[in-house]
Amino acid sequence: MQVDERRLREALSKPAEYGEDLDLGEFEQESRERVEVDEDVRRRSLEVGVDLRRASSLTTFLQIDHEIAYRAVQKQFQGDIELMPIQEALERYPWVRELFWNLVSPYADKYTAYNALRPPSGFFLRILEGRRLHMPIQACFFSYSPGIIQSVHNLIVAEPGSEAYIITGCTMRRGDQKGLHIGVTEIFVKPGAKLNYTMIHRWGPNFHVRPRTGIILEESAATSYNYVLLGHVGSFQSKPFTRLEGRGATISMSNIIYLDGSSKMDMGGDCSIAGKNGRAELTTSAVALDRAKLTMRGRILCEADDGRGHISCRGLMLSDEAEIYTIPELISRRMNASLTHEAAIGRISEDQLIYLMSRGLSREEAESLIVRGFLDVSPLNLPSFLEESIKKIIDLAIKGF
Amino acid sequence: MLRVENLHVAVRDRLILKGVSLEVGDGEVHVIFGPNGSGKSTLAMAIIGHPDYRIVSGRIFFDGQDITEKPIDERARMGISIAFQNPPKLHGVKLKDLLARIASENGVGERFLEIVDRLNISQEHLNRYVNVGFSGGEIKRCELAQALASNPKLIILDEPDSGVDVENLELIGRFLSESLRGRSALIITHHGYILRHLKPVKAHVLIDGVIACEGDPDQILNRIMKDGYRWCERCRLMRGV
Numbered sequence: 001m002q003v004d005e006r007r008l009r010e011a012l013s014k015p016a017e018y019g020e021d022l023d024l025g026e027f028e029q030e031s032r033e034r035v036e037v038d039e040d041v042r043r044r045s046l047e048v049g050v051d052l053r054r055a056s057s058l059t060t061f062l063q064i065d066h067e068i069a070y071r072a073v074q075k076q077f078q079g080d081i082e083l084m085p086i087q088e089a090l091e092r093y094p095w096v097r098e099l100f101w102n103l104v105s106p107y108a109d110k111y112t113a114y115n116a117l118r119p120p121s122g123f124f125l126r127i128l129e130g131r132r133l134h135m136p137i138q139a140c141f142f143s144y145s146p147g148i149i150q151s152v153h154n155l156i157v158a159e160p161g162s163e164a165y166i167i168t169g170c171t172m173r174r175g176d177q178k179g180l181h182i183g184v185t186e187i188f189v190k191p192g193a194k195l196n197y198t199m200i201h202r203w204g205p206n207f208h209v210r211p212r213t214g215i216i217l218e219e220s221a222a223t224s225y226n227y228v229l230l231g232h233v234g235s236f237q238s239k240p241f242t243r244l245e246g247r248g249a250t251i252s253m254s255n256i257i258y259l260d261g262s263s264k265m266d267m268g269g270d271c272s273i274a275g276k277n278g279r280a281e282l283t284t285s286a287v288a289l290d291r292a293k294l295t296m297r298g299r300i301l302c303e304a305d306d307g308r309g310h311i312s313c314r315g316l317m318l319s320d321e322a323e324i325y326t327i328p329e330l331i332s333r334r335m336n337a338s339l340t341h342e343a344a345i346g347r348i349s350e351d352q353l354i355y356l357m358s359r360g361l362s363r364e365e366a367e368s369l370i371v372r373g374f375l376d377v378s379p380l381n382l383p384s385f386l387e388e389s390i391k392k393i394i395d396l397a398i399k400g401f
Numbered sequence: 402m403l404r405v406e407n408l409h410v411a412v413r414d415r416l417i418l419k420g421v422s423l424e425v426g427d428g429e430v431h432v433i434f435g436p437n438g439s440g441k442s443t444l445a446m447a448i449i450g451h452p453d454y455r456i457v458s459g460r461i462f463f464d465g466q467d468i469t470e471k472p473i474d475e476r477a478r479m480g481i482s483i484a485f486q487n488p489p490k491l492h493g494v495k496l497k498d499l500l501a502r503i504a505s506e507n508g509v510g511e512r513f514l515e516i517v518d519r520l521n522i523s524q525e526h527l528n529r530y531v532n533v534g535f536s537g538g539e540i541k542r543c544e545l546a547q548a549l550a551s552n553p554k555l556i557i558l559d560e561p562d563s564g565v566d567v568e569n570l571e572l573i574g575r576f577l578s579e580s581l582r583g584r585s586a587l588i589i590t591h592h593g594y595i596l597r598h599l600k601p602v603k604a605h606v607l608i609d610g611v612i613a614c615e616g617d618p619d620q621i622l623n624r625i626m627k628d629g630y631r632w633c634e635r636c637r638l639m640r641g642v
Contacts, residue, residue, distance in 0.1 A: 349488040358449055358485075359503050360477035360551060369502075373493025373530070 001103040003116050008106060011113035011225040015051045018297070019237025021264040022208055024114055024149065027180050029064040029373035030143040038172055041142060048169025048200040049393055050140040061084060061139040065148055066121045078133035081164070082124070086153055089124030096124060099155060103186040103214025103241070110208040111182045115151045122152040122184075127193070136165040136386060143172035143179045143207070153184040158193035158221070165386065166195045171203070175232075178206040189221040193245060195382060198226040200393060203233040205261050211238040219246030219275065224381040225253045228390065239268030239297060244278035244304075255284040256378040258371075258398055259292035259322075268297035273307035273337075280309040285378045287371055288315065288396075290323035297328040302337040308336075315317040315345035316374050371398060402427050402585040403448070408459035411442075415417055416457065417443040419610040423446065423557070429619045430586040430599060432618050435607035436630045441589045444607065445557045449483050450476045450589070464554060468584065480554035484561055496522075496543055499531055500550050507551040516549050519576050534586035538569030555585045562595040574598025593622045606633045610633035 015021040016287065042052045055070055059077055062070040068085050089096045106116035123139060143150045158164060163209070174181060181203075189195050203209060217223055225240060242251045255270040271280035276399075282298040301308035315324035328341040348370050356366035375398075377390050403425040410418040417440045425431050435441045438444035446454040450473035460469045468476055491499070517527065520542045532540055541561055548556050561577070562570055578598050582589060588595060596618060604618035605627075613633045614621065624632050 010446060186620035292471055349489065351492055353489070354451060354453075354473060355485070355489050356499075357472075357474040358451070358476055358483055359499070359547060361502075362474050367475075369494060369499075370491070373491055378493075 001098065003101060003106050003248065005117070006354065008113045008117050010119070011107045012110050012266060014109050014113070016109040016111060016210065016237055017240065018268070018295070019210075020235040020239070020264060022180065022235070024110060024180075027149045027178075028145065028147040028352070029149060031067070031148055032235065033145045035064040035067050035069060035144050036306070037062070037069050044171045044173065044202070044262075045140045045169055047396065048140070048171045048202050049167050049389060049395065050138045050169040052140070058135065058136040061123045063121065063152065064125075064142045064144045065150055067206050068121070071123075071226045074135060077133055080128055081137070082128070083137070084122045084124050084127040086120045086122045086155060089155070090120060091325065096155065099157070099186065102210045103216055104184050107210065110284045112184060112212050113223065114149065115153055115182050115184050115212075118199065118306045121152050122154040126157045127159060127164045127387060128301070129159040130161040132148045132163040136167045139166065139168045141168070141170045141181070141183065143181060147232070149180045149182060151182045152318045153375040154186070154210045156185070156187045156195070156197070158187075158188045158189045159400070161192045163194040163281060165382070165388070166198070168197070168199045169371060170199065170201045172207060174208060175204040177204060180208045180210070183211045185211065187213070187215040187223070189215065189217045189223050191219040194222045196226070197223040198224070198228070198380060198382065198386075198390070200228045200230070200390065201368050202230050202397070205232045205263075206234050209236045209238070211240070213238070214242035215240070215242040215251065217242065217244050217246060217249035217251060218386040218390060220248045221246060222250040223252070224317060226256075226380045227254070227267070228256045228394070229265070230258045230394065233259070233263045233265060236263070236267065237272050238266075241270045242272070242280070244273045244275050246270065246275045248277045249275050252280040252379065252381060253298065255286070256375050256377065256380070256394070257284065257286040257294065258375060258394070259294055261292060262290065263292040265293070266295045268299070270299045271309065273300070273302040273304050276307075278302075278304055278307045282311045284313045285375055286313070286315045287374060288326060289318045289326050291319070291321045294321045295325045295327065296335040297329070299331070299340055301331040301333075301341055303333045303335055304335055309340070311341035313343040314374070315325070315343075315348070317345060318346050318371075364381060367373075368398065402429070403465060403587070404462040405444075405448070406460045406462070408444075408461065409457040410443055410458050411455045412453060413444065417610055418447065420459070421607070421610070421612055423605055423612065425585050425587060428583050428585060428602070429602040430581055430588065432593075432596065432601040432604045433587060433607055434590045434593065434604055434621065434625060435591070437591065440608045440610040441607050442559055445559050445589055447533065447589070448557060449481055450472055455574070469482055477551065481557070482548040482551050482553035482555070483557045483621060484548040484559060486559040486563065488532050488544060490533045493532060494531050495528055496531050497527035500527075500546055503547060503550040509550055509552050513546070513550040515582075516546050519579070520546050521572055522546060531564060537564040538566060541565050541569065541573060545573065549580055553584065555587070556581070558586065558588045560591060562590055562592070570594055593625070596622060606630075608633055
């Protein structure tokens, strides 16, 4: 899509609809340090599920600040997928230029505008028709230079009948580092394609995150869009949008959130069912500690026959200074649509604690087991080996609890 | 193994047990009968150390130690285990993982899988979350597996035979007759079905928070079956308890 530079410059001062407004002038535009893939980078990437030691045996894309540090397609999948820097794809394919900025508006707010004004960086991933990838594709976006705005634009096309798992880990070099991550992701899921897109993020108290995501599902396409955030974030705001365009399309958007410190998070999920028999499910399990504040916005609009939608939000409060606020919205324009929501916020049940303690677990062990159980990974629809590795990451993140 | 001395227990402000004494020797299986509301489960909860059950007076000794003041988890680690009657659901905690953890912390290791096998717990059941969507029989079998996975010295079974169909009862009965060998056990039962498979050495009848009668389990059960708990009521009055 062609963008209008004048409109973009105007949009640079437009705050987002939700979340804390940031002054982009307070951040660095360019990397000031020489980027190096050292042990720190490898260790922190592993914390978000990206194993760079196995980079050569897995399909991998690693971007540090704005530099593509590594990319490789696993031998057995060569010819099944295309993975390249988005810049390269835009130059090579006119149709990619058409899809670019199609699902997310570059004029939406200052973050999208900033992203659109910069030279594009990020990946283009195309899973070719009918190809089924049983091993995950891993991508890692690493913020390296202190104070930087890391601006990323990814575009994914799952062609008809294809299947793939994508794990995207985002993190940074030092826990106290200042920075802003603006990640635009546009996902096109063609008829009958199945895609599982799982993001695992770990940030810090001085880091701000503004993901902007658009997904479109054609006939009988199915997508699991999963977001896992562990620990501390300065501020976070996102409201990924999915349009279920074709008949019988299915979207499951799941969030697993373990929020501590003074984190401020405004997370949403927005689905529009436009095709007959569309199914949308938004699920959030969130644990709030310390002074963390979490707002959960779920919205499902049904404009097609026999659409089904469900929003579920479960919150566990581990501090009196924390806050969880849920805002579910259901809009139906069809008699035969069925839309539901449920929300429950509470503390750890004493009955469960005593039950586990009667099995010999200490109070702390029992609490930790219940919290880990609460952050249930089964809604992520992952194969068991990925489920296990994400469980381990969550265990590691809450170990200090 | 277990000695309870003149135990008075209150739940909130209500006194439920009003002076219970009993002794279970090493490797002995005892049974507690009693009508609903007589304090059977309260006795079980007081022995395991459930914090909602306040010991007003009296003492509990286990394995030669006074455990009256010990917290629930410490008692469990000393070798007391329980199969609950109505356990809570644990979302996100797989039965398999909980059993493996209990077993590994008690040196049982992989041997818990034998217990699982003997209780006819399927792989599918093991992969489900503890007590979430379990049938009555599945809950009982899952409780027994957990209670035995810690290789306890004393096991308390709170109504192992209630709400269980005939097939499950048969299985549980056979399992217990093998698994209780060499262990001390206290079995709480309202209607005594489980005694078709087990031969306890002694029965205690609890009525209104006191032991109304004690003796041979078969004789007592036969009398209860014939005359109901009213018989024990009279017995208690006659004994002037």
